[in-house]
Amino acid sequence: MFLRRIPSTIFGIITRSRLSRTIMSESPAKRLKTSPRKIGTHNGHFHADEALAVYILRLLPEYQDASLLRSRDPAALEECDIIVDVSGVYDGTKHFDHHQRTFAETFSAEYKTKLSSAGLIYKHFAPALISLRLNQPVSHPSVELLYQKVYKEFIEALDANDNGINAYPADVAPAFNTGGITLPSMVGALNPNWNTPVDQAGEDALFLQASKLMGETFARKLDYYISAWLPARDFVVDAINKRFEHDKDGRILVFASSIPWKDHLFTLEKELGITEEGNKPLYVLYSEGSKPGWRIQCVPVSKDSFESRKPLPDVWRGVRDDALSEVSGIPGGVFVHASGFIGGNKTFDGALEMAKKALVM
Structure with a gap:
């Protein structure tokens, strides 16, 4: 089933005018070729990683108007322009799944945490997204600085959660009960209850809520690092001098x-x-x-x-x-x-x- 795109909210308000200018400056032939695109992911129980992956894609000009297909039908999914968290294939171009036995991709050699679909989409597409937001080329040092920072401070935790990696050794008892108040748990709670059946349309609507929750949180985090954290660096340099x-x-x-x-x-x-x-x-x-x-x-x-x-x-x-x-x-x-x-x-x-x-x- 195809769904309308998620409003890009906070990040979208910041970038919408710039994205519009980018699209309007393209030739009609190019616009016809690149839009509308289709994003594919699996239906059924959803998680934080694919919810965020879909939202990140929709922050990019080429996917901002993309429709979404949630299905496990291989033939239907192959009709999509990009497929996340399903298909059993990772090729870095169209297929971005991490469930296959041979998958061992990490963000870089510095990390041991295997990527989820959120990490995969972030790894491949975040430099372009950050470049757009900063209005700087992808090669600009600030783009790389933010790219590394947001992965370490936000995305890696989602990758670890989805891959079942504990933050602490198993023999370390928690000091208190967190009540499971985490972003992945909040996404999990948006899934239909086991005893409250919903049809595909209802399930897809709940997925959109989950994607919005993850995406708006990511957008706020990224915007903080861009608008507050990064500018502070110059002041620290000056204070050190x-x-x-x-x-x-x-x-x-x-x-x-x-x-x-x-x-x-x-x-x-x-x-x-x-x-x-x-x-x-x-x-x-x-x-x-x-x-x-x-x-x-x-x-x-x-x-x-x-x-x-x-x-x-x-x-x-x-x-x-x-x-x-x-x-x-x-x-x-x-x-x-x-x-x-x-x-x-x-x-x-x-x-x-x-x-x-x-x-x-």
């Missing part, structure tokens, strides 16, 4: 506002060869933006760690306002968290003095 203005050993970074700096800092430290423990940044200062005051945050030992390279002094922790100013000897104290990973002062000079004092305590 200016770090010796605030401390002779370059251990204090300053940002005009709160930005996503952790990822970039650890990456840039490796790129720039900042390896000596005594020369690595220990504190980050940033303005609280619309609120008056400045924060001092400790650099963690790794991007996702709660352990700081050098926590704020123990005697400051859990102390606030005038009491903090008194114990620290620095006017304008606001607070220091009980764990010592972050604190605040009413002024930049006060926050900088806190950082300098903390370095020697």
Whole structure:
């Protein structure tokens, strides 16, 4: 059964005008040749990977108006322009299935996680999608940076889930019950209940809901990395270049506002060869933006760690306002968290003095 395309929502709002210009600039012969296309996938129980794969394809100009066939009829599927998550074939052009016994494709040599249909479609088509969104050629370094980042932070988890790969060793007991609140579980819950039969049209409609859920989440994630995460890199580079203005050993970074700096800092430290423990940044200062005051945050030992390279002094922790100013000897104290990973002062000079004092305590 053929279905109308999914509205591209958030990402589509951003790119629709650009996509329209691209299509309108093509010759009539080319438009006739490339549209409308057909995407094929299997019917029956659906999963997060093919739901996302279909949505990613529909973010591309050549598939934005594609119809969708959900079937297990090989002859019908072969009439499609691209087939995902069914057919038992992966050729990187028309067939994108990962269920065959011989399949062992990963995103790159760096990864051990086998790809699902989401990973396969992302691997082959995401560079073009990111290039379109950035309005940069596929060869642009930012395209590759985002391509790698989104796979690692979003797509790989879906590949692992679909292939039954645990994030932790089997003998590690979870600290609490998550209740199965994950994107794949939410997609699974959209399938018809075992005791509530639906016809093909009803099942297809539920699949479209699942595809929209996965696709909108992916689009938001990608747009965050494009519009917020990537631009922050230049500010981190600038702060690293200016770090010796605030401390002779370059251990204090300053940002005009709160930005996503952790990822970039650890990456840039490796790129720039900042390896000596005594020369690595220990504190980050940033303005609280619309609120008056400045924060001092400790650099963690790794991007996702709660352990700081050098926590704020123990005697400051859990102390606030005038009491903090008194114990620290620095006017304008606001607070220091009980764990010592972050604190605040009413002024930049006060926050900088806190950082300098903390370095020697």
